[in-house]
Amino acid sequence: MIREALTHLSLLFLCRKSQELDEELRFHLEQATELRIAAGMPPEEARRQALIEFGGVERVREQCHQQLPGWWLGTVAQDVRYTLRGFRRNPVFTIAVIATLAVGIGATTAVFSVIDRILFRPLPYTHGDRLVSLGLGQPLERQEFTLGGFFFEWRDNQQPFQSMTYEMGYGDCNLTENQPVHLHCISVAQNFVPTMGIPLQLGRNFTAEEDLPNGPRVAMITDGLWLRRFNRSTAAISQQINIDGHLTRIVGVLPRDFEMPRLQPTDILQPAQVDIAAQHTVNSGIGYPMWAFARLKPGITVAQAKAAMQPLYLHTQQWIPPELRKEFRLQVRSLRDRQMQDAYAAAWVLLGAVLVVLLIACANVASLFSARGAARQRELAVRSALGASRSRLVRQTLTEAFLLALAGAAAGCVFAEILLRVFIAIAPTGVPFLASARLDPRIVLFTVLVSLICAALFGIVPALEKPRAIALAARQTRSGADARLRRLLVAAQIGLSVVLLSGASLLVRSFWNLQQQSLGIATRNVITVHVPLNWERYPSGFLDFYLRTEAALRRLPGITAVGMTDSVPPIGGQGMRYPELRVVGRAPTPAGLGGTVSVRHVTPDYFRALQIPIVNGPGFTDPERNSTGHFMILSRELAARMFPGEDPIGKRIEVAIFNPYRAPGLIYSVVGVAANVKNAGLTGDDGPELYELATNQPDTWSDRHFFVLDSSLPVSVVAQLIRSSIAQLDPTAPVEVSSMTQTVNQLADRPRFETALLGFFAFCGLLMAVIGLYGVISFVATQRTQEIGIRMALGATRFDILRLIADEGARLILLGGLLGLGAALASAQLLKSLLFNVAPRDPLTYAAVTVLLAVVALIATLIPARAAMQVEPVVALRYE
Amino acid sequence: MTESTDLLQGTLDLLVLQTLAAGPMHGWGVALRIQQVSQDVLQIGQGSLYPALHRLEYKGWIRADWGNSDNNRRAKFYALTATGRKQLDAELKGWERLSAAIGLVLGQIPEAAS
Numbered sequence: 001m002i003r004e005a006l007t008h009l010s011l012l013f014l015c016r017k018s019q020e021l022d023e024e025l026r027f028h029l030e031q032a033t034e035l036r037i038a039a040g041m042p043p044e045e046a047r048r049q050a051l052i053e054f055g056g057v058e059r060v061r062e063q064c065h066q067q068l069p070g071w072w073l074g075t076v077a078q079d080v081r082y083t084l085r086g087f088r089r090n091p092v093f094t095i096a097v098i099a100t101l102a103v104g105i106g107a108t109t110a111v112f113s114v115i116d117r118i119l120f121r122p123l124p125y126t127h128g129d130r131l132v133s134l135g136l137g138q139p140l141e142r143q144e145f146t147l148g149g150f151f152f153e154w155r156d157n158q159q160p161f162q163s164m165t166y167e168m169g170y171g172d173c174n175l176t177e178n179q180p181v182h183l184h185c186i187s188v189a190q191n192f193v194p195t196m197g198i199p200l201q202l203g204r205n206f207t208a209e210e211d212l213p214n215g216p217r218v219a220m221i222t223d224g225l226w227l228r229r230f231n232r233s234t235a236a237i238s239q240q241i242n243i244d245g246h247l248t249r250i251v252g253v254l255p256r257d258f259e260m261p262r263l264q265p266t267d268i269l270q271p272a273q274v275d276i277a278a279q280h281t282v283n284s285g286i287g288y289p290m291w292a293f294a295r296l297k298p299g300i301t302v303a304q305a306k307a308a309m310q311p312l313y314l315h316t317q318q319w320i321p322p323e324l325r326k327e328f329r330l331q332v333r334s335l336r337d338r339q340m341q342d343a344y345a346a347a348w349v350l351l352g353a354v355l356v357v358l359l360i361a362c363a364n365v366a367s368l369f370s371a372r373g374a375a376r377q378r379e380l381a382v383r384s385a386l387g388a389s390r391s392r393l394v395r396q397t398l399t400e401a402f403l404l405a406l407a408g409a410a411a412g413c414v415f416a417e418i419l420l421r422v423f424i425a426i427a428p429t430g431v432p433f434l435a436s437a438r439l440d441p442r443i444v445l446f447t448v449l450v451s452l453i454c455a456a457l458f459g460i461v462p463a464l465e466k467p468r469a470i471a472l473a474a475r476q477t478r479s480g481a482d483a484r485l486r487r488l489l490v491a492a493q494i495g496l497s498v499v500l501l502s503g504a505s506l507l508v509r510s511f512w513n514l515q516q517q518s519l520g521i522a523t524r525n526v527i528t529v530h531v532p533l534n535w536e537r538y539p540s541g542f543l544d545f546y547l548r549t550e551a552a553l554r555r556l557p558g559i560t561a562v563g564m565t566d567s568v569p570p571i572g573g574q575g576m577r578y579p580e581l582r583v584v585g586r587a588p589t590p591a592g593l594g595g596t597v598s599v600r601h602v603t604p605d606y607f608r609a610l611q612i613p614i615v616n617g618p619g620f621t622d623p624e625r626n627s628t629g630h631f632m633i634l635s636r637e638l639a640a641r642m643f644p645g646e647d648p649i650g651k652r653i654e655v656a657i658f659n660p661y662r663a664p665g666l667i668y669s670v671v672g673v674a675a676n677v678k679n680a681g682l683t684g685d686d687g688p689e690l691y692e693l694a695t696n697q698p699d700t701w702s703d704r705h706f707f708v709l710d711s712s713l714p715v716s717v718v719a720q721l722i723r724s725s726i727a728q729l730d731p732t733a734p735v736e737v738s739s740m741t742q743t744v745n746q747l748a749d750r751p752r753f754e755t756a757l758l759g760f761f762a763f764c765g766l767l768m769a770v771i772g773l774y775g776v777i778s779f780v781a782t783q784r785t786q787e788i789g790i791r792m793a794l795g796a797t798r799f800d801i802l803r804l805i806a807d808e809g810a811r812l813i814l815l816g817g818l819l820g821l822g823a824a825l826a827s828a829q830l831l832k833s834l835l836f837n838v839a840p841r842d843p844l845t846y847a848a849v850t851v852l853l854a855v856v857a858l859i860a861t862l863i864p865a866r867a868a869m870q871v872e873p874v875v876a877l878r879y880e
Numbered sequence: 881m882t883e884s885t886d887l888l889q890g891t892l893d894l895l896v897l898q899t900l901a902a903g904p905m906h907g908w909g910v911a912l913r914i915q916q917v918s919q920d921v922l923q924i925g926q927g928s929l930y931p932a933l934h935r936l937e938y939k940g941w942i943r944a945d946w947g948n949s950d951n952n953r954r955a956k957f958y959a960l961t962a963t964g965r966k967q968l969d970a971e972l973k974g975w976e977r978l979s980a981a982i983g984l985v986l987g988q989i990p991e992a993a994s
Contacts, residue, residue: 020956021930021934023954023956024906024907024930024955024956025926025930027906027907027908027949027953027954027955027956028907028908028911028926028930030953031908032908034951053926054926055925055926055927056927059927060926060927060930060931063927063930063931064930064931064934066931
């Protein structure tokens with residue numbers, strides 16, 4: 001609309017201008033004629049002389065027009081019209097370019113938008129880049145944590161930080177009002193909010209008095225809770241809510257984008273009210289566990305801060321039992337690094353893959369443009385001969401590239417939005433922030449610019465060459481340099497696809513291995529039931545509730561076994577150090593050797609519900625649950641390690657406690673050996689494991705225990721029965737039911753996600769490379785039609801022709817394939833951390849990829865080659 | 881035809897401005913005057929005169945108005961604007977500096993040769 005109006009306006013203006021100019025020039029001519037008449041020339045001759053002297057009127061007119069600032073804008077509309085006409089005449093080229101650009105731009109933008117959130121997103125804290133996480137690193141817990149006995153000494157003596165704060169991560173609490181709701185309450189230090197730089201929406205931070213032991217009960221609530229419970233009313237401030245039976249006053253509302261630095265779910269922040277003086281006495285003298293964060297002083301780097309904290313750490317080492325000291329080390333790193341430690345590898349691989357896709361897309365666009373450029377050489381030569389200037393031709397090409405990039409970008413944005421939705425739908429919950437990923441306009445702009453530049457670059461090259469007169473005369477247009485460039489581009493595309501394909505195949509094989517491995521447990525028909533109970537309602541412990549629930553569940557139809565445990569495979573149980581186990585009558589294993597042992601606290605039916613065979617000994621029995629004895633089942637691996645060549649049944653094992661020093665522990669009787677199960681996640685190795693019998697001693701039961709059921713009915717049916725039977729025992733108890741298959745599947749979500757994405761990119765890449773190959777071969781075949789006709793007339797068979805054309809493709813495939821294999825082998829190491837039971841240079845994978853690519857690429861070559869073979873010699877000879 | 885000299889790049893604008901400094905004039909008049917004043921050495925082709933006039937007009941250095949010529953024909957008269965006058969002063973200074981410099985160089989070469 002606007003453009004049209006402007007064009008009309010400028011045309012009107014130009015019209016008026018040109019009339020004036022005509023009059024002016026006429027006046028000039030008349031004056032010149034009159035001068036000559038006055039000198040005595042006959043009028044006819046005078047006019048002729050004046051005209052000769054004047055020269056080309058049209059040229060002057062043109063030049064006058066060109067003096068107008070921005071006169072060339074008028075030609076843009078002309079170029080656009082011409083370009084659109086060209087696109088209509090050549091829809092295959094247009095669609096190929098737009099589709100290529102759409103895939104390239106779409107995939108790049110979607111993935112960048114995701115990666116951006118993971119790798120480069122700003123933390124939702126004021127100057128979040130100055131925040132660090134610090135604490136103790138240890139083999140059992142890679143993410144650093146700290147303890148009250150350490151933290152306060154560090155905080156009071158540290159130099160590098162403006163302030164240090166902590167959160168204690170006490171997770172569960174219940175909003176015990178009319179409708180009981182299970183919430184996540186986190187205890188934090190009084191200076192947590194100001195140190196992290198969290199701007200409150202409403203209200204105030206905790207005061208120092210509120211953080212003292214036994215201080216008043218106050219809370220800050222998140223935006224989500226504010227909305228759900230108070231509908232964002234400002235009256236929420238200083239209202240009281242009932243948390244676990246205690247009236248708690250709300251003093252502040254956290255911002256909408258609030259998140260805990262460890263990203264755990266949060267509804268309520270409460271002051272930790274830690275008794276600092278008691279930290280050297282509680283929890284065996286090391287203090288409560290906590291997670292420490294600090295804000296760097298300006299100009300201090302993370303490395304400097306770590307160096308400055310090292311002496312303090314060495315001083316506080318005295319609180320660690322000497323035999324464990326060398327396991328611990330001080331860990332200081334930026335908050336971002338802590339949050340992203342697992343996502344980095346996947347993010348970089350995705351980024352690499354998508355850049356390769358973009359490269360292939362650019363190469364494809366470039367080779368398409370270049371092929372078209374060669375085909376249009378005659379047209380350009382004709383236009384040039386008709387008076388189009390070089391700059392005009394370049395502008396014309398630029399207009400084309402720009403229009404195509406624009407169309408491609410529009411299609412790409414739509415594609416990106418769809419892709420992003422797909423990502424979010426299939427992504428595992430473990431990928432942080434994916435759900436909130438949005439298309440970033442800056443990234444869209446960037447990718448559009450990249451494609452525009454590569455289109456323009458390769459589009460301009462043929463236009464820049466002075467259109468040779470020979471192109472006009474020649475019956476056939478050929479440009480050797482262009483053809484070579486095009487072939488190189490196609491070879492590069494094939495090479496890049498090999499890189500993508502081999503990466504994707506490795507991930508597929510790894511995923512296959514992951515799915516095929518034996519977990520050592522049955523997952524079909526196994527249901528887990530978790531009841532997060534509230535301490536306050538069960539002052540005498542949970543045992544009674546658990547026993548009654550167990551009995552109720554056993555009565556349900558279709559339930560064949562009801563076991564209880566505090567964890568299920570493939571996740572490990574609580575960690576224990578191997579030296580903490582001592583066979584009675586033998587010397588203890590030296591501390592620091594032997595790694596860790598996974599410990600589960602289970603009832604006898606646990607083994608039946610998960611179908612873990614007891615390979616030796618009687619196992620746990622129900623009567624033993626009521627005894628005061630201590631019984632233990634070892635995994636086969638642990639048994640073989642502790643009792644090589646002996647029968648472990650009846651042996652006695654002391655479980656020592658290292659808190660803080662080695663103290664005499666409980667003596668357990670070994671009553672069985674169970675088959676090994678996965679206990680270090682899907683990708684981990686089986687570790688040694690032991691089972692303690694959960695006896696009916698109330699103090700050994702925690703709120704972490706849950707039920708494992710073997711059901712002959714589907715989960716959806718049983719879940720309702722389970723809920724209602726538990727509701728009869730305690731109507732306020734929240735019940736979480738999930739199927740084991742689902743839980744295990746969720747663990748594989750992440751590899752599935754990575755595999756699906758990389759597979760998709762590999763497919764895109766291969767598709768584009770094949771299109772590129774097909775395009776070039778069919779172009780070459782068309783250009784050589786006349787040659788083919790001559791060859792056939794001279795006696796070449798059709799098979800010779802097929803070989804002639806296919807040869808060309810085969811050379812490209814060979815070159816590209818070799819380059820790609822080299823690049824893939826060189827970059828395979830990047831994938832290593834994502835692979836399971838597959839070597840990054842697995843020969844079988846590379847062989848398969850090579851064969852697949854060769855077959856697909858040969859087909860892309862043979863189709864145009866066959867077409868060339870079937871050309872009738874007479875037609876080919878006449879062909880122009 | 882008399883021998884003419886190729887104009888130095890950019891000097892045409894200066895000549896036109898200088899000519900119009902005497903008063904408003906139409907295109908024909910400008911060409912004629914430059915030719916007369918330069919004693920037929922400088923002949924401005926119409927092919928460059930009119931584009932130059934238009935260029936100067938777009939730059940705002942000269943202004944065009946329709947008026948009547950001496951023989952009572954409608955003609956377009958060009959006149960110097962205030963900006964044009966300033967520009968003329970600046971270009972004149974630049975020209976003097978340039979020609980003085982060229983003069984110096986040209987004057988020294990024979991001396992050095994002798």
